[in-house]
Amino acid sequence: xxxxTAWRTVRGTRRVSExxxxxxxxxxxPSEIVGSLQLRHVDAGSCNGCExxxxxxxxxxxxxxxxxxxxxxxxxxxxxxxxxxxxTHNMVGPLRKTLEATPRPCVVIAxxxxxxxxxxxxxxxxxxxxxxxxxxxxxxxxxCPPDPTIIIQALxxxxxx
Amino acid sequence: MTSGILLACGSLVSLTGALGxxxxxxxxxxxxxxxxxxxxxxVESVAAIDVLATGQTANWHSSxxxxxxxASLALTPLGAIFVVLVALVAVPAAIYWIGYAPHGMSAxxxxxxxxxxxxxxxxxxxxxxxxxxxxxxxMMALTSLALVLTDQGRRxxxxxxxxxxxxxxxxxxxxxxxAFLILAAHSGGQSFTALESHARALAPGVRATIFLLALVGFxxxxxxxxxxxxxxxxxxxxxxxxxxxMSGAMxxxxxxxIVLFGDVLLGGGPVWWWLIVLTLGAxxxxxxxxxxxNSTDLKKLLAYSTTDNIGLVLLALGASGLFxxxxxxxLGALSLVAALVLxxxxxxxxxxxxxxxxxxxxxxxxxxxxxxxxxxxxMPQTGALFLVAAASICAMPPLNGFVGEWLLFQSLLHGVxxxxxxxxxxxxxxxxxxxxxxxxxxxxxxKATGVGFLGRPRSPGAEVALEVPLSMRMSTGLLVTMCVVAxxxxxxxxxxVERAVRAALPGVGSAPLVHGxxxxxxxxxxxxxxxxxxxxxxxxxxxVVFARRAxxxxxxxxxxxxWGCGRELVTARMQYTATSFAEPVQRVFDDVLRPVRDxxxxxxxxxxxxxxxxxxxxxxxxxIENALYLPVIRAIRRWGQFARRLQPGSVHRYLAxxxxxxxxxxxVVAVLG
Numbered sequence: 039x040x041x042x043t044a045w046r047t048v049r050g051t052r053r054v055s056e057x058x059x060x061x062x063x064x065x066x067x068p069s070e071i072v073g074s075l076q077l078r079h080v081d082a083g084s085c086n087g088c089e090x091x092x093x094x095x096x097x098x099x100x101x102x103x104x105x106x107x108x109x110x111x112x113x114x115x116x117x118x119x120x121x122x123x124x125x126t127h128n129m130v131g132p133l134r135k136t137l138e139a140t141p142r143p144c145v146v147i148a149x150x151x152x153x154x155x156x157x158x159x160x161x162x163x164x165x166x167x168x169x170x171x172x173x174x175x176x177x178x179x180x181x182c183p184p185d186p187t188i189i190i191q192a193l194x195x196x197x198x199x
Numbered sequence: 200m201t202s203g204i205l206l207a208c209g210s211l212v213s214l215t216g217a218l219g220x221x222x223x224x225x226x227x228x229x230x231x232x233x234x235x236x237x238x239x240x241x242v243e244s245v246a247a248i249d250v251l252a253t254g255q256t257a258n259w260h261s262s263x264x265x266x267x268x269x270a271s272l273a274l275t276p277l278g279a280i281f282v283v284l285v286a287l288v289a290v291p292a293a294i295y296w297i298g299y300a301p302h303g304m305s306a307x308x309x310x311x312x313x314x315x316x317x318x319x320x321x322x323x324x325x326x327x328x329x330x331x332x333x334x335x336x337x338m339m340a341l342t343s344l345a346l347v348l349t350d351q352g353r354r355x356x357x358x359x360x361x362x363x364x365x366x367x368x369x370x371x372x373x374x375x376x377x378a379f380l381i382l383a384a385h386s387g388g389q390s391f392t393a394l395e396s397h398a399r400a401l402a403p404g405v406r407a408t409i410f411l412l413a414l415v416g417f418x419x420x421x422x423x424x425x426x427x428x429x430x431x432x433x434x435x436x437x438x439x440x441x442x443x444x445m446s447g448a449m450x451x452x453x454x455x456x457i458v459l460f461g462d463v464l465l466g467g468g469p470v471w472w473w474l475i476v477l478t479l480g481a482x483x484x485x486x487x488x489x490x491x492x493n494s495t496d497l498k499k500l501l502a503y504s505t506t507d508n509i510g511l512v513l514l515a516l517g518a519s520g521l522f523x524x525x526x527x528x529x530l531g532a533l534s535l536v537a538a539l540v541l542x543x544x545x546x547x548x549x550x551x552x553x554x555x556x557x558x559x560x561x562x563x564x565x566x567x568x569x570x571x572x573x574x575x576x577x578m579p580q581t582g583a584l585f586l587v588a589a590a591s592i593c594a595m596p597p598l599n600g601f602v603g604e605w606l607l608f609q610s611l612l613h614g615v616x617x618x619x620x621x622x623x624x625x626x627x628x629x630x631x632x633x634x635x636x637x638x639x640x641x642x643x644x645x646k647a648t649g650v651g652f653l654g655r656p657r658s659p660g661a662e663v664a665l666e667v668p669l670s671m672r673m674s675t676g677l678l679v680t681m682c683v684v685a686x687x688x689x690x691x692x693x694x695x696v697e698r699a700v701r702a703a704l705p706g707v708g709s710a711p712l713v714h715g716x717x718x719x720x721x722x723x724x725x726x727x728x729x730x731x732x733x734x735x736x737x738x739x740x741x742x743v744v745f746a747r748r749a750x751x752x753x754x755x756x757x758x759x760x761x762w763g764c765g766r767e768l769v770t771a772r773m774q775y776t777a778t779s780f781a782e783p784v785q786r787v788f789d790d791v792l793r794p795v796r797d798x799x800x801x802x803x804x805x806x807x808x809x810x811x812x813x814x815x816x817x818x819x820x821x822x823i824e825n826a827l828y829l830p831v832i833r834a835i836r837r838w839g840q841f842a843r844r845l846q847p848g849s850v851h852r853y854l855a856x857x858x859x860x861x862x863x864x865x866x867v868v869a870v871l872g
Contacts, residue, residue: 080765114762132765139762 055101056187063195070143071117074106075197077147078116078140082133082169083159084123087183088150092120095186095193102190106197113137118145118176118196124156124165125172137173145196148175149189151182158182205246206274206325207259213239213318221311229300232310233293236317240286240293243321247279247286251695254702258327265330271390273327276702277463280695281324281455284543287681288447288550289317291674292440295554298668302561304438309349313441316342320448324455329379329389336375340368340420343449346441347433360432367429371419378412378460381405391464398465406465410472413460414479421453423513424483427506428824431490434502435566439557442498446505446553447546454512454542461520462535462703470524470619477517477625481632483510486791486823488639492646492784493792493819495777497556497566500647501549504592507636508545512538514629515607518614521625523704525617530610532700532707533720537606539696540689544591544599547685551588551678555581558671559651562664568777570658571651577664582652584675589644591682594637597733599685602718604637605727613723639784646780655771687733689718778817785819794819 079092095102096109110116113136125133137146148169151157155168169175179192212235220232250257254276262269274282296304296313304313319339326332348361383389385405386397398406419426430450434442457476461468487507494500515538523531558581559574560566575582591598594605611633614626656662666672685692701707717728763769785794797816803809 112762131767135760135765135767138759139765142757 054099055104056099063191071145071196072198074108074117075145075193076108076110076115076117077120078110078113078118078136079120079122080129080133080136082121082123082129082153083126083165084150084152088122088152091181091183091186091189092122092149095189100186100190102193105190105194105199107193113140116140117143118147120147120149121153121169121173121175122149124152124159124162125167125169126164127166128164130166130172133169133172145176146173147177147179147192147196149179150184151180154178154180204259205242205249206257206272209239209243209246210272210318210322212242213314213321216314216318218311218314220314221307225305228307228310229305230297232314233297236293236314237290239318240289240321244283244286247274247282248695250274250279251276251283251698254698257325265334268328268330268389270331270334271327272322272325272331273391274325275463276699277458278324278455280539280543280699281452282321283695284451284546285317285320285324285448287543288444288546288678289320291550291554291677292443293317293674294677295443295557295671295674296440298670298674299438299440299557299561302438303350304440306349309346309438312342312345316346316441317444320444320452323452327391329383329391329394333372333376333379337372339449339452340372343437343441343445344368347437349438349441350436354436356432357436360429360436364429364433367419367426371416371426374412374416374419375456376416378409378416381412382409382464394464395466403469406468407472410460410465410468411475414457414476417453417456417460418479418513419453420456421450421509421513422483422502422506423453423479423509424486424506425823425827427483427487428821428828430506431494431499431502431821434505434553435496435498439498439553439560442501442557443550443553446501447550450505450509451542451546454509454516454538457513457516458535458538458703461516467520467523467704470521470622473517473520473524474621474625475517476513476520477629480510480513480515480517481629483507484514484636485510485632485639488636488643489784489788489791490819490821491643492639493781493794494643495568495781497559497568497571497647497651498553500568500643501552501556504640504643505545505549507640508541508549508592511604511607511633511636512541512545514633515541515610518611518626518629521617521619521622522610522614525619525622527614527617528704528707530614530723532704533606533723534610534614535700535704536693536696537603537610539699540606540693541603543692543696544603544682544685547678547681548588548591548598548600551584551675551682552592554671554675554678555585555588558667558675559585559664561667561671563658563660565658565660568647568650571656571661572654572658572771572774573652573656573661574664575652577656577661578666580666580672581675584672584679585652586648587679588675588682589648591679591686593641593644597683597686597729597736599682599689602686602689602727602729604633606718607633609720609723609725613725642781642784646777650775650777650780654774657771657774657776687730689729693718785817791822792819793822 081089094100113119119136119140121133137144146169148154152159153169156165159165166172177192177196179189181188216232216235216239220228220235223231246257257274258272260269260271264270316339319335319342323332323335323339326335344361344365347364348357350357351361382394382398385401386394388394415426422430434446437445461472461476484507487503487505487510491500491503491507494503515534519531519534519538522528522534556566558578559571562578563571563574565571587598591600594600594603608630611626611630615623617623617626717726719726761769763773785792795818799814801811803811
């Protein structure tokens, strides 16, 4: 019975993913990365608000993967990093190591206001600075936290799809 | 005739080595003994090769050596192939011994036992009468027992291993003796020719009894499930040259015994005999490879892998008998060729692996894989040799393991429409078992090589490991070279094996198996050109390597440290261990292996959410040992407890026993008289 219910739900559910504009605005990034973008996420000290939005952006509704961007489990598999949060003392080393472990060319995306300019955590005792102060950043996505549509927009700009 | 003299000379030289070498003072003892052993091996193998080349049996008889019966030796082509096999392992083992001796193998009893052990191994396949065979067999069994007990003063485990080995090997010898006695009683003589000529006329029931007794007896020596329990205990505890010989050569003689009884003395048998052999082989192969994949002790892993390989040989042997019994004589011969090739190959790579494992143990002081690691950097030559031998046991072309498994697969895959329902079902199942075994063997040896030799050292012993003396590397290298040669050019050994098979199975046609550089199977479609395969592999690898270099030159290569999830400190404890590598296999075969897992978590007193310490232990017990042997041991112990009550150490009680016995005897005499 439950199987039948499940089937009805599947059949009854229409398209859930958001339809988006066809042509993204190009975002400046390394010119070699086109079409597909594998990303490793680094939480450099975030409050996890941005993580929720990333999860949402890669979930079934926004479904960023249809535009070629994917989250991967290791920097060895990645073309780039998504860094969230202000860079804390504990995460400076790991962040640098992760960047070092990522093959070149590599795009670094600072996601959220904290990653961009420390946001509400500016001046905190555990905070070293924004991502830009530690490693070179190619793309910034503003917002506290950024809306999934904004995240998608930026990623589509990189993949150009 | 000449080879008969050579045979006698060889035996004489090795006995001289045994007694003379062991008597010398310490600095001379091992080198002289080892040289004499190697010489004896060479002389014996010249005799054996002569027999294999001419097909003439070499005979030698002396009535002076053994009282009452005399010793008679006859080297048939079948025996000759085993003599060569023993010599192939014994020569490197003797050379290895020179370097290994300071690590507890230079005492007089050990040196003497080692030489006598090799003598026994060399001459057993030439024995031509029951008395000679049993004498040599026991000589081999007792000296190997003494060698397993070499370290018994220092390690409790060695003593226990000695007891297990001693009991199983002697119960096995009793079975063999029973088989011989029944056969001899019906034949009126004790020479093998007399046995052979009378055995065919015996009643089927008697023949079956003889065969089953021999199968149990020799199976226990060969390490076949369920008699394998001594292997994973005795092989790790014996000194490494001894384990190499026990695993490579002695276990092979168990198979020799089964061939001797099944094919030569009894001249083949009904289908059900061989179905038993086939089943034992398949079960041993699966059980051995499964336990090898789950062992963390390097030498225990190799011991279980011996059970696995002997299982494959028995599988081939069973298939051979099955094919012959259903009237497919040529296919039967092909399977027997596969069995013998597998056995010769096993001697080479398992000998090399045990010697390399011994080098690792000498260099690091441990054989626990969870404490090794990074040895390829510390001991590059031993590491490389282990790697090649491991690739060979995994049947990777162009090494010798591949040729053996290819022959076995071919003979099994062509065994269709036998006209016997049980056989027609058994062969495809055997193919499936063989495929699963091959996969599990790869798991075991990827683990042994990857965890043991790659990565970072996991213990101080592995950190400071130094390359072992030249004689130890050289002897391992000798065996590995044989693996490569026998893999690239199997036409070196195949004609000899064929000759042996023709001697064991008369009535097989004379079409040869080898044509130039190709192996063209007789009577079935199947062609392999190992040399061409090897050359093309080398060329392909070279092309890929050069192409990669040429392309990579344009790019900038950036070298970074190993990815450790961004941690500041990458330690050896972050690596895969042997246990964690085998965990998925363990989980899949949970019902067979029944691993024991203990997790102890102790919390901080203030809060259950904070953990103070945590320990995890996992252990895989041998289920056959638990189910079959422990109840027997418990029962014997109970009987022992009972007998203890009769013998409490009180002199008065013993005097009373004497009195009671006397009175009872007198009463019995009075009543009956």
